[in-house]
Amino acid sequence: MTVPQFCPCARRHTPPITKAETDKHHSPPQSYPTKPGAIRRVDRVCVATHRRIHRLLNLYVRAGGTPPKAVLKGFRPIELELAAYSWANADHTGGRLPYTLADGMAESPPE
Ligand SMILES: [Zn+2]
Numbered sequence: 001m002t003v004p005q006f007c008p009c010a011r012r013h014t015p016p017i018t019k020a021e022t023d024k025h026h027s028p029p030q031s032y033p034t035k036p037g038a039i040r041r042v043d044r045v046c047v048a049t050h051r052r053i054h055r056l057l058n059l060y061v062r063a064g065g066t067p068p069k070a071v072l073k074g075f076r077p078i079e080l081e082l083a084a085y086s087w088a089n090a091d092h093t094g095g096r097l098p099y100t101l102a103d104g105m106a107e108s109p110p111e
Contacts, residue, residue: 007046008078023050028086029057029100038089049079054100056083061097 006022007013022044028034045053056075059067060083066072072080090097 006044007049008043009046009049009076013046017046019044021046023047025050025053025082027082028090029054031100032086032097033091033094035089035091038091040089041085043078043082045078045082049076051101052076053079053082056080057086058099058101060087061099064096 005011006017006019023046024042025045027041027043028038030040034040052075056067056079059071063071066084066087075083
């Protein structure tokens with residue numbers, strides 16, 4: 001039996017997930033302003049991947065750009081792709097973009 005894939009993070013999820021159990025992730029996140037002409041894309045991902053993408057975005061904010069390779073290697077291709085897309089399509093002219101996970105849900109912002 002072929003199990004439909006509702007999240008691109010892995011070939012299969014264990015236990016399998018249903019479409020209703022996925023989140024819609026916006027790239028760039030809705031809290032980010034977008035560059036003129038940028039398209040905010042929406043992808044369905046499992047909840048674990050959704051949170052990991054937001055954690056990676058926080059690391060972009062902390063680094064003020066693409067985090068070091070040693071950090072990036074801890075993330076899956078879909079997480080890297082969507083975070084890079086968000087960063088490339090966000091409007092950076094107004095200063096720093098916000099963290100996208102609340103305190104306690106990811107590494108704390110720098111002091
Ligand atoms: Zn997934």
